[in-house]
Amino acid sequence: MRQAFEFVRRHRVAAVIAFLMVFPLLMPYHALAINILLFGLFAVGFNLLFGYTGLLSFGHAAFLGVGSYLTGIAMVHGGWPWWAAVVLGVACAGVAGLAIGFLAIRTRGIYFSMVTLALGQIVYYAFYKAERWTGGENGLRGIQVPAVEIGGLRLDFLNPVTKYYVILAFVALALWFVSRILASPFGAVIEAVRENDRRAAACGYDVARTKLLVFVLSALICGLAGALRALHLSIVPIDSLHYLLSGQAVMMCLLGGMGTFFGPFVGAGVFLTLEDVVTVFTKHWMAVVGGVFMFFVLFFPSGIWGTLVKRMERVR
Amino acid sequence: MEITPSLLALQLVTGIALGAVYALLAIGLSLIFGMLTVVNFAHGAFFMVGAFIGLYFMGLTGNFWFSLVLTPLVVGALGLVTERFLVRPLYGRGIDYPLLLTFGLSWVLIEAMRVMFGIEGLPSSTPPELRGAVDLGIGFFPKYRLFLIFATAVVVLALWLFLEKTRYGLIVRAGSRDGEICKVLGIDIARVWLVVFGIGTAIAGLSGVLAAPTRAVNPEMGIHVLAESFVVTVVGGMGSLPGAVLAGLLVGIVFSLTSLFAPDLAELSIFVLMAVVLLLRPQGFFGKQGLMS
Numbered sequence: 356m357r358q359a360f361e362f363v364r365r366h367r368v369a370a371v372i373a374f375l376m377v378f379p380l381l382m383p384y385h386a387l388a389i390n391i392l393l394f395g396l397f398a399v400g401f402n403l404l405f406g407y408t409g410l411l412s413f414g415h416a417a418f419l420g421v422g423s424y425l426t427g428i429a430m431v432h433g434g435w436p437w438w439a440a441v442v443l444g445v446a447c448a449g450v451a452g453l454a455i456g457f458l459a460i461r462t463r464g465i466y467f468s469m470v471t472l473a474l475g476q477i478v479y480y481a482f483y484k485a486e487r488w489t490g491g492e493n494g495l496r497g498i499q500v501p502a503v504e505i506g507g508l509r510l511d512f513l514n515p516v517t518k519y520y521v522i523l524a525f526v527a528l529a530l531w532f533v534s535r536i537l538a539s540p541f542g543a544v545i546e547a548v549r550e551n552d553r554r555a556a557a558c559g560y561d562v563a564r565t566k567l568l569v570f571v572l573s574a575l576i577c578g579l580a581g582a583l584r585a586l587h588l589s590i591v592p593i594d595s596l597h598y599l600l601s602g603q604a605v606m607m608c609l610l611g612g613m614g615t616f617f618g619p620f621v622g623a624g625v626f627l628t629l630e631d632v633v634t635v636f637t638k639h640w641m642a643v644v645g646g647v648f649m650f651f652v653l654f655f656p657s658g659i660w661g662t663l664v665k666r667m668e669r670v671r
Numbered sequence: 672m673e674i675t676p677s678l679l680a681l682q683l684v685t686g687i688a689l690g691a692v693y694a695l696l697a698i699g700l701s702l703i704f705g706m707l708t709v710v711n712f713a714h715g716a717f718f719m720v721g722a723f724i725g726l727y728f729m730g731l732t733g734n735f736w737f738s739l740v741l742t743p744l745v746v747g748a749l750g751l752v753t754e755r756f757l758v759r760p761l762y763g764r765g766i767d768y769p770l771l772l773t774f775g776l777s778w779v780l781i782e783a784m785r786v787m788f789g790i791e792g793l794p795s796s797t798p799p800e801l802r803g804a805v806d807l808g809i810g811f812f813p814k815y816r817l818f819l820i821f822a823t824a825v826v827v828l829a830l831w832l833f834l835e836k837t838r839y840g841l842i843v844r845a846g847s848r849d850g851e852i853c854k855v856l857g858i859d860i861a862r863v864w865l866v867v868f869g870i871g872t873a874i875a876g877l878s879g880v881l882a883a884p885t886r887a888v889n890p891e892m893g894i895h896v897l898a899e900s901f902v903v904t905v906v907g908g909m910g911s912l913p914g915a916v917l918a919g920l921l922v923g924i925v926f927s928l929t930s931l932f933a934p935d936l937a938e939l940s941i942f943v944l945m946a947v948v949l950l951l952r953p954q955g956f957f958g959k960q961g962l963m964s
Contacts, residue, residue, distance in 0.1 A: 645778030
């Protein structure tokens with residue numbers, strides 16, 4: 356048991372991908388599986404900042420939303436091919452991350468959360484009012500991806516199973532990227548900043564630049580999640596930019612276990628499955644999810660995966 | 672539309688009335704933060720609960736003044752329970768946890784109001800005594816909005832007297848300076864924190880009752896209000912009461928003047944104001960340098 360656990364932790368990217376390969380078979384329907392995949396990626400990007408760097412942002416919906424909208428706008432208004440639109444969406448999310456991050460890292464602690472929330476709302480209102488380009492309150496409609504062509508291979512994007520695996524390919528790439536960052540010396544600096552930023556500064560690391568770089572990387576990952584979500588939904592709802600969605604990333608991250616590699620996916624899975632199950636019985640799912648979240652904050656702050664890791668380490 | 676000086680002046684007064692509500696909200700937030708270093712993410716939800724309970728009491732008794740007194744007490748009691756059973760176990764565990772918890776709480780409160788009053792919200796009405804408009808010399812202005820400014824002034828004055836002139840206020844101020852020393856001096860600081868959290872949420876509830884006749888009352892009304900009150904607190908300086916009042920009024924005025932000249936940019940303007948303040952003075956108007964930034 357313990358050896359298996361260690362094996363999974365050592366080959367974390369392969370383990371996640373292997374699990375996600377068989378994941379659709381375990382879920383009742385594919386839309387939920389795709390949703391978990393996308394929100395899992397969103398939470399992974401968020402976790403890079405919150406879990407590993409210790410910065411609690413409430414503005415990450417802005418990056419998901421910018422990724423979605425720019426991908427959608429490029430395809431609907433610009434007629435771009437899907438892959439170029441995704442690249443544009445991710446790049447713009449990165450630029451948004453640079454702008455918001457530049458202002459937000461001037462503050463610390465709880466202030467940071469408030470400021471990122473408010474700055475994220477700027478993006479929300481800007482897209483809300485730019486109705487000509489974004490569709491305003493109704494969201495952006497008419498993103499059409501009938502098929503995805505990769506190197507002569509034509510994949511039917513309307514088939515949910517194919518769609519799942521195409522999106523998984525991108526998610527796998529992003530996970531490998533995140534894993535590489537965390538395993539690198541830079542990853543160690545990130546965690547040093549979280550543990551004690553003054554000592555990190557005394558060791559000669561530029562704390563502000565490290566924070567900003569992580570912020571941008573995190574925005575890029577969230578932007579990718581957004582871009583893929585635009586392809587998946589074929590519309591971009593205006594709620595994609597709202598801070599309540601940032602709050603969902605926060606909740607998923609904590610439910611699964613912040614600062615752990617698998618946590619965000621576990622959290623996204625639990626959150627969305629819970630939402631899905633509860634809505635069968637009552638439309639007031641937010642109360643149940645909010646209650647469960649409060650329970651975790653009070654009694655299991657390390658989250659599901661984090662608690663498991665702690666227990667395993669104690670056994671050893 | 673021609674912009675005349677009197678129109679501008681009227682819009683300015685409208686801004687002050689709007690800013691009065693912002694100021695009240697920010698005072699509640701700042702009070703709790705200054706004392707407990709907790710950012711109450713459920714502040715908007717308490718505001719929303721205040722609006723609902725206020726309308727409920729008004730419907731029950733037909734008396735606005737009765738509801739104006741009773742609602743803050745009920746919302747304050749809700750705050751007391753929140754602090755005692757939900758926030759208190761989290762002290763000493765890192766500043767992010769109370770924030771996360773109150774965010775979860777806001778979801779529960781939103782749904783609770785949906786269950787109790789329906790998802791559509793309630794129709795709000797101005798109390799009969801305060802209907803109509805008065806001539807300010809620059810034009811006619813709604814009586815109720817003048818009352819809003821007046822009520823806020825009363826609350827601010829009362830709070831100031833409480834903090835500066837009473838013995839308990841002295842303890843509160845001492846506690847926000849150094850809780851540890853207060854404990855050594857034999858003050859039950861946990862009880863002071865409880866009371867302060869209660870007062871903060873009561874003020875949020877009060878601003879909800881006061882704001883109800885001027886906007887749509889629905890379970891989601893607190894969501895945007897929370898973001899806006901964060902803007903006010905950041906601009907004014909976290910934990911500073913004069914900062915909260917000044918920034919509240921400024922944000923209200925900026926909002927209402929922008930909606931005169933460029934209605935589409937009104938919501939955006941206050942967030943841009945915050946970004947500018949962050950660039951030039953990260954700690955806000957009255958915030959202590961180095962405390963948070």
